[in-house]
């Protein structure tokens with residue numbers, strides 16, 4: 001038997017090295033490494049909510065937002081790897097991505113791969129494509145991204161969680177300013193706004209649809225960016241999704 005730290009270290013190394021290399025470095029057998037990488041077998045065998053017909057809620061809606069924002073699923077021989085790239089400057093969001101993964105897949109082994117400025121939160125599972133049927137070859141903006149009806153139903157029930165995932169990955173809350181002449185005097189006004197930037201037109205459209213669900217006014221501010229800049233819209237979004245931290 002191997003202890004938890006050994007297992008965690010081996011899994012983190014597996015993200016970047018071959019099985020043989022990790023086995024050599026850690027002394028863990030290749031068979032055990034294969035099992036761990038596939039997410040089993042000593043983990044509680046978490047049933048896939050899609051295959052078992054279980055209900056999915058806010059955690060899924062949030063993870064779907066993170067996936068559409070900065071997530072990626074890649075295929076390995078025995079499993080799929082879900083990776084969500086997070087800005088290292090927002091440790092709470094990194095924790096949140098991990099929590100959402102654990103809630104969607106109880107018993108998941110989640111690990112973090114660090115690169116300069118980025119923390120990639122990663123988990124392996126055979127069933128990721130059941131949960132994210134948008135998975136496909138190539139990059140997300142190079143293929144159509146359409147939510148399935150069951151996903152829309154979940155987002156309609158949990159729009160705040162979904163928007164939180166989207167805006168906390170590909171969004172930012174920036175301060176903006178403008179000047180106005182009031183009674184002959186030039187005055188500076190500061191105001192915050194939320195922006196969501198994604199190269200996929202389909203994902204931007206899904207973002208706008210979700211904003212409509214919660215009556216937040218938006219506009220397309222450049223070809224890749226959706227802005228929420230009305231005072232009421234920003235306040236509503238702040239209340240629904242919280243600030244990035």
Ligand SMILES: [Zn+2]
Pocket residue numbers: 048049050051127130131
């Ligand atoms: Zn499944």
